[in-house]
Amino acid sequence: xxxxxxxxxxxxxxxxxxxxxxxxxxxxxxxxxxxxxxxxxxxxxxxxxxxxxxxxxxxxxxxxxxxxxxxxxxxxxxxxxxxxxxxxxxxxxxxxxxxxxxxxxxxxxxxxxxxxxxxxxxxxxxxxxxxxxxxxxxxxxxxxxxxxxxxxxxxxxxxxxxxxxxxxxxxxxxxxxxxxxxxxxxxxxxxxxxxxxxxxxxxxxxxxxxxxxxxxxxxxxxxxxxxxxxxxxxxxxxxxxxxxxxxxxxxxxxxxxxxxxxxxxxxxxxxxxxxxxxxxxxxxxxxxxxxxxxxxxxxxxxxxxxxxxxxxxxxxxxxxxxxxxxxxxxxxxxxxxxxxxxxxxxxxxxxxxxxxxxxxxxxxxxxxxxxxxxxxxxxxxxxxxxxxxxxxxxxxxxxxxxxxxxxxxxxx
Amino acid sequence: xxxxxxxxxxxxxxxxxxxxxxxxxxxxxxxxxxxxxxxxxxxxxxxxxxxxxxxxxxxxxxxxxxxxxxxxxxxxxxxxxxxxxxxxxxxxxxxxxxxxxxxxxxxxxxxxxxxxxxxxxxxxxxxxxxxxxxxxxxxxxxxxxxxxxxxxxxxxxxxxxxxxxxxxxxxxxxxxxxxxxxxxxxxxxxxxxxxxxxxxxxxxxxxxxxxxxxxxxxxxxxxxxxxxxxxxxxxxxxxxxxxxxxxxxxxxxxxxxxxxxxxxxxxxxxxxxxxxxxxxxxxxxxxxxxxxxxxxxxxxxxxxxxxxxxxxxxxxxxxxxxxxxxxxxxxxxxxxxxxxxxxxxxxxxxxxxxxxxxxxxxxxxxxxxxxxxxxxxxxxxxxxxxxxxxxxxxxxxxxxxxxx
Numbered sequence: 001x002x003x004x005x006x007x008x009x010x011x012x013x014x015x016x017x018x019x020x021x022x023x024x025x026x027x028x029x030x031x032x033x034x035x036x037x038x039x040x041x042x043x044x045x046x047x048x049x050x051x052x053x054x055x056x057x058x059x060x061x062x063x064x065x066x067x068x069x070x071x072x073x074x075x076x077x078x079x080x081x082x083x084x085x086x087x088x089x090x091x092x093x094x095x096x097x098x099x100x101x102x103x104x105x106x107x108x109x110x111x112x113x114x115x116x117x118x119x120x121x122x123x124x125x126x127x128x129x130x131x132x133x134x135x136x137x138x139x140x141x142x143x144x145x146x147x148x149x150x151x152x153x154x155x156x157x158x159x160x161x162x163x164x165x166x167x168x169x170x171x172x173x174x175x176x177x178x179x180x181x182x183x184x185x186x187x188x189x190x191x192x193x194x195x196x197x198x199x200x201x202x203x204x205x206x207x208x209x210x211x212x213x214x215x216x217x218x219x220x221x222x223x224x225x226x227x228x229x230x231x232x233x234x235x236x237x238x239x240x241x242x243x244x245x246x247x248x249x250x251x252x253x254x255x256x257x258x259x260x261x262x263x264x265x266x267x268x269x270x271x272x273x274x275x276x277x278x279x280x281x282x283x284x285x286x287x288x289x290x291x292x293x294x295x296x297x298x299x300x301x302x303x304x305x306x307x308x309x310x311x312x313x314x315x316x317x318x319x320x321x322x323x324x325x326x327x328x329x330x331x332x333x334x335x336x337x338x339x340x341x342x343x344x345x346x347x348x349x350x351x352x353x354x355x356x357x358x359x360x361x362x363x364x365x366x367x368x369x370x371x372x373x374x375x376x377x378x379x380x381x382x383x384x385x386x387x388x389x390x391x392x393x394x395x396x397x398x399x400x401x402x403x404x405x406x407x408x409x410x411x412x
Numbered sequence: 413x414x415x416x417x418x419x420x421x422x423x424x425x426x427x428x429x430x431x432x433x434x435x436x437x438x439x440x441x442x443x444x445x446x447x448x449x450x451x452x453x454x455x456x457x458x459x460x461x462x463x464x465x466x467x468x469x470x471x472x473x474x475x476x477x478x479x480x481x482x483x484x485x486x487x488x489x490x491x492x493x494x495x496x497x498x499x500x501x502x503x504x505x506x507x508x509x510x511x512x513x514x515x516x517x518x519x520x521x522x523x524x525x526x527x528x529x530x531x532x533x534x535x536x537x538x539x540x541x542x543x544x545x546x547x548x549x550x551x552x553x554x555x556x557x558x559x560x561x562x563x564x565x566x567x568x569x570x571x572x573x574x575x576x577x578x579x580x581x582x583x584x585x586x587x588x589x590x591x592x593x594x595x596x597x598x599x600x601x602x603x604x605x606x607x608x609x610x611x612x613x614x615x616x617x618x619x620x621x622x623x624x625x626x627x628x629x630x631x632x633x634x635x636x637x638x639x640x641x642x643x644x645x646x647x648x649x650x651x652x653x654x655x656x657x658x659x660x661x662x663x664x665x666x667x668x669x670x671x672x673x674x675x676x677x678x679x680x681x682x683x684x685x686x687x688x689x690x691x692x693x694x695x696x697x698x699x700x701x702x703x704x705x706x707x708x709x710x711x712x713x714x715x716x717x718x719x720x721x722x723x724x725x726x727x728x729x730x731x732x733x734x735x736x737x738x739x740x741x742x743x744x745x746x747x748x749x750x751x752x753x754x755x756x757x758x759x760x761x762x763x764x765x766x767x768x769x770x771x772x773x774x775x776x777x778x779x780x781x782x783x784x785x786x787x788x789x790x791x792x793x794x795x796x797x798x799x800x801x802x803x804x805x806x807x808x809x810x811x812x813x814x815x816x
Contacts, residue, residue, distance in 0.1 A: 039666040039723035043566055049730055050664030159452045226656055256657040257664070263653035266459030267682040270668020270675025272448040277668025277675060284664040325448035332458055 012176065017081040017092060017152065019073045021320055026069045029275060029319060033064040036276045047290055048253075051280045058297040059283070060276055062308050063315075072313040072320075075120060083152070084176060086169045089161075092152035093145040093173065094119075098127040100139035104206075104406055105179040106398070107143045107170055108387070111188020111212075112327055113282035115151045117314040118388040119144045121305055125395035132392065137406070138399040145173055147189065149326035151317055156326070162333035163189065167196035171205070180204050183402050187211040187386055189330060198344035207348035207374065209401045211386040211394070214342045215361045215369040220244065221340040224251045226259050239362035246359035247339060254286055258338070261331035271324030278324050279315050288356040289383045304382065304389040341369035350375035350401030352394075354382035375401040423585065426490040426501060426561065428482045430718055435478045438673055438717055442473040445674045456688050457650075460678040467695040468681075469674050472710055481711045481718070484529060492561070493585060495578045498570070501525075501561035502554035502582065507536040509548035513615075513810055514588040515802070516552040516579050517791070520597020520621075521658075521725055522680035524560045525553045526712040527792040530703055534799035541796065546810070547803040554582060556598065558724035560715055565724075571731040572601040573609070580611035589613045592806050596620040596790055598728060607749035607774075616778070618754035618805040620790045620798070622765035624773040626736060627746075636766040643763040647684075651762070654682055658726040659733035666723025669716075676722050677713045686760035686787040702786065702793040754779035754805025756798070760787025779805040 038056065042049040068074075079094045094116055097103070106126065110118045125132040126140040146153035148161050148169070170193060174182050183206050186194040191212035198208045216224075223230035229251050232244045260268065270277035283293055293311055296302035318324055336342065339359065349370035353360050360378070367373050377397065382390040447466070451458040488503045503525055506512070515535065519527045534541035535549040555562035557570050557578070579602065583591050592615050595603035600621040607617045625644060632641045657665050668675045681691055691709055694700035716722055739746065753774040757765050759782070767780050781801060786794040 037670050037720070039663065039670045039720070040564060042663045043568055043727075049727065050661035051667070052663070056667060155449050157449070157452065226652075253660055256653075256660040260653040260657045263650055264459035264682055266448070266451040266461065267654070267678050268459070268668070268675070269445075269448065269465060269678040270665075270672045273446045273675055274668050274671035277671050280664050280667035284661060322446065322448065329452065329458070 011085040014082050014084045014176070017083045018077055019081075019152070021070065021073050025320060029069060029316075030064060032275050033060055036060060036274070038276070047287065047294075051284050051290070052294070055283070055294045055297055056276060056280055059279055059312075062297065063275070063279070063312055067309065067312050069316060071309060072117065072317045075313065076116070079120070079123065081152075084173065086172050086176075087165065089148050089156060089169075090154040091145055091148065091169060091173060093143055094123070095143050095177065096123050096127045097141045098139040100136045102406075103127070103139035103141045104402060105141040105143065105174065105177075105182035106402070107145065107174055107182065107184045109145065109170060109184065109186035109190030109193050110147065110150070111186070111190050112330065113285055113314070113318070114188065114385065114388070115314055115317050116144045116146055117310070117317055118385060121391035122387050122395050125392055126398065129399070132395065134395075134399060138403075140398070141179075143174065143177065145170060147193075147327070147330065149329055150323055151321055155323070156329070159333065161330070162335065163192045163330070164196050167193045167200060171197055171200065171202055175204065181206055183207045183209065183405065185209040185398060188384065192334075192336065192338065192342070195342040195344055198347040198349065199342055201345070201347050205347060206405045207350060207402060208344070209350040209352070209375075209398055211352050211354055212339075212357060212384070213349075213351045213361045213366055213369065214338075214340050215365040216247065216337065216340045217365060217368055218341070220365075221337050224248070224337075226251060226255055237362065237364060239360070240364060243359045243362050243365070250286070250358050257281065257284060258331055261328035262334065263332070265325055265328035265332050268325055268328060271328075272322055275319050278319055281324065282315055282318065283311070286358055286384050289385055292383055292389065305391055306385065306389045310388065344370055346372055348372050348374040348405060351377075352386070352397040352401065353378040354384075354386045354390075355380065356383035357386070358384060374404055377401075423491050423493045426492045428485045428490070428561070430478070430482050434718060438478075438714075439473050441673050442469050445469055445672070456685065456692075460682050460688070461692065464681070464692040464696055465674060465678050468677055468710075471695065471706055472673075472677070476707065476710050478714065480707060481526075481714050484711065485525075488529070488532065493582065495581050496574070497567065498557045498565050498578070499563040500554055500557070500578065500582060502552055503532070504586065505532050505536045505551045507548040507550050509545045512536070512548035512550045513806060514552065514583065514586075514591035515549040515806075516554065516583055516591060516593050518554065518575075518579070518593070518595035518599030518602045519556065519559070520595070520599045521728065522683060522712070522716070523597060523599075523789065523792070524712055524715050525555055526708070526715055527789060528553050530795035531791050531799050534796055535802065538803070541799070543799075543803060547807075549802075550588070552583065552586065554579060556602070556725075556728060558728055559721055560719055564721070569731065570728065571735045572598065573605045573735065575602045576605035576609055577611070579606060580609070580614070583613065590615055592616050592618070592809060594618045594802055597788065598732075601732065604749070607751055607753065608747045610750055614751055615809045616752035616754065616806060617749070618756070618779070618802055620756045620758060620801075621761065621788070622755070622763070622769060622773060625763065625765070625769065627739065630769050630772070634766065634768065637768060640763050640766050640769065647762050651684060654679065655729065658729035660730070662723055662726035662730045666726060669722025669726070670720055673713075673717050676717055679722070680713055680716065684762045684788050686762075687789055690787065690793070703795055704789065704793050708792065749774050749776055752776055752778040752809060754801075756780075756790070756801040756805070757782045758786040758788070758790045758794075759783065762788055778808060
């Protein structure tokens with residue numbers, strides 16, 4: 001895949017970036033999809049053995065025939081994209097400034113199996129709120145980086161790019177863009193990364209917002225391990241009990257992909273070589289988002305914005321950049337419990353709880369994890385991919401979450 | 413891959429025939445492999461190393477003889493027979509010696525009957541392999557349901573217990589009224605299950621993996637026990653990714669395993685540290701360990717590819733995981749093995765079981781030995797040594813003579 005950049009400046013320069021996918025790569029992807037050798041149907045009538053054959057057949061068919069393989073290229077090139085080298089690695093990012101004065105700068109960080117594609121539909125509502133039912137005072141300048149190893153960011157060639165280093169690079173990116181007062185937002189890996197930005201707590205960081213907050217108290221977190229989960233302790237509230245059971249389900253039934261990527265990411269050669277192998281691997285994140293994505297492909301009933309085209313934009317981007325394995329390496333580099341409290345102390349924290357997230361963070365544990373909790377809200381719809389599936393609702397949450405931090409005005 | 417099948421009503425002769433276009437397609441797919449970037453570490457800690465897989469792919473596509481697999485299997489008497497709704501493929505080699513003891517040996521994952529082929533000579537024809545006529549076995553090597561040329565079950569609950577029952581039926585159907593059973597890896601779990609079921613005619617079992625440790629804690633009083641526990645902890649903490657994925661989501665990984673031969677090969681190489689480095693040595697340094705040669709490794713992988721059994725073999729872990737979870741939840745111990753048990757610990761095994769653990773798991777232990785070489789794929793890597801162990805383990809059971 002070739003790219004065009006302005007390479008006239010030094011390492012810390014910010015270079016404009018445009019995607020150009022060569023036609024042979026388009027043809028090669030189509031040919032591979034058509035030549036896919038599929039397994040037989042699973043002998044169960046649900047998703048308990050993994051991604052169902054009917055889902056993959058529907059996805060494959062749409063991907064290989066009706067889907068516009070240049071859609072993701074077109075969508076990304078419609079936005080201002082840049083590269084800049086941070087810590088010896090090229091970081092790709094989208095940067096859209098609001099036309100409103102005093103817009104608050106925000107960095108939005110995606111997760112796995114995501115990419116900047118998850119965030120594309122919040123660009124409008126966040127940067128141009130008056131066109132989306134908001135007011136000028138709600139405007140954000142938006143920065144959406146690709147995590148190292150994901151999308152068009154460079155692939156690390158040495159160990160050490162764990163979430164903490166990504167957090168440092170994200171802070172450096174905002175400073176390099178000239179932002180001296182900004183906020184950060186994330187879900188999935190993005191949530192871990194913004195938590196760690198909060199732990200680092202540089203003065204420029206006004207606050208963070210998470211839709212997958214790390215909230216498990218240490219005495220709860222230690223009860224969870226792959227497959228083996230201790231029974232819930234006595235004395236949990238109803239909300240805590242429900243959260244405990246949801247996390248238990250993740251650990252006992254749904255964490256195989258994460259453990260595989262944490263232990264042996266390199267062994268997954270199939271997600272580099274087989275587009276359908278990659279798609280199946282990416283669709284199998286969690287039971288609720290899988291169900292939503294299956295509806296889009298099998299029943300033609302997408303849930304929210306999680307349409308066939310959106311799902312395939314993300315998979316196609318991962319295919320063309322060959323980042324299945326390089327993105328999986330983030331799990332290998334990580335040493336922290338995904339859902340554990342990370343030790344954010346002084347930085348203001350806002351949390352939105354989406355009802356079909358892996359778990360619903362109880363207010364009690366959220367307050368414990370974030371001593372400076374400034375916003376906590378439970379919304380009425382949305383799964384793990386909140387920004388992607390419910391961009392307007394998600395944008396409304398960000399406006400509300402950060403409103404109190406704007407009193408001095410954002411600046412750049 | 414098609415096969416020619418005879419007309420006998422119950423037990424049908426079987427012959428492998430691979431259409432040339434399947435070989436061409438496989439070679440084409442290997443040739444168009446799209447590679448990831450190299451791992452960031454100098455060892456296997458991030459998974460199967462790029463250099464290993466690239467050497468494997470190069471040899472597979474260019475120098476490997478695709479006729480080998482077919483020739484090796486067709487050189488042996490193969491059959492299929494339907495048991496419990498699934499067509500079971502098996503190799504059946506009768507010894508020239510009278511009073512040979514019938515033996516059913518079960519392969520594991522990521523194995524197949526290919527693991528066991530080099531034991532056929534020593535076990536059935538011992539006098540040609542430094543043994544005596546009294547050591548002879550009639551040998552039955554079935555393919556597990558969902559593996560190799562056995563059919564893929566379309567119904568549920570094909571766990572090791574059900575496979576064990578099918579094997580007892582297979583031996584009965586072959587006319588064996590007194591026989592023994594042997595296995596490693598998943599084959600050890602099948603053999604262990606047969607020992608607990610104690611079907612009529614089963615005289616004893618020999619296993620070379622202690623599968624019972626997955627069901628609960630073991631004593632850690634001696635240095636040897638602590639060392640084995642440390643190996644078990646290492647497996648659980650850093651070596652069980654493939655195990656967990658196949659136990660929970662076999663279909664998901666199956667898409668890559670069916671569509672990409674190199675992905676299948678890498679997935680199959682990533683079993684355990686000892687065997688990985690031995691296999692990597694065969695491909696990268698040209699230094700195979702024992703019988704784990706490039707050709708033997710690729711025979712097994714090629715069989716998985718041509719039969720399209722990456723997902724269906726993985727599914728056996730899902731089935732066994734459900735049984736294990738139910739057993740742990742119920743807290744009920746399984747019935748003990750009452751027949752005599754033989755056990756051999758190989759030094760490179762994932763967890764090298766101390767005698768004390770084996771005695772605790774099998775109170776009817778009649779034979780225990782520690783071999784001086786060999787790893788997880790004992791039958792494959794050291795066929796003569798494993799054959800010696802099997803002879804020694806079952807010698808005391810022959811007093812009444814085997815019969816068929």
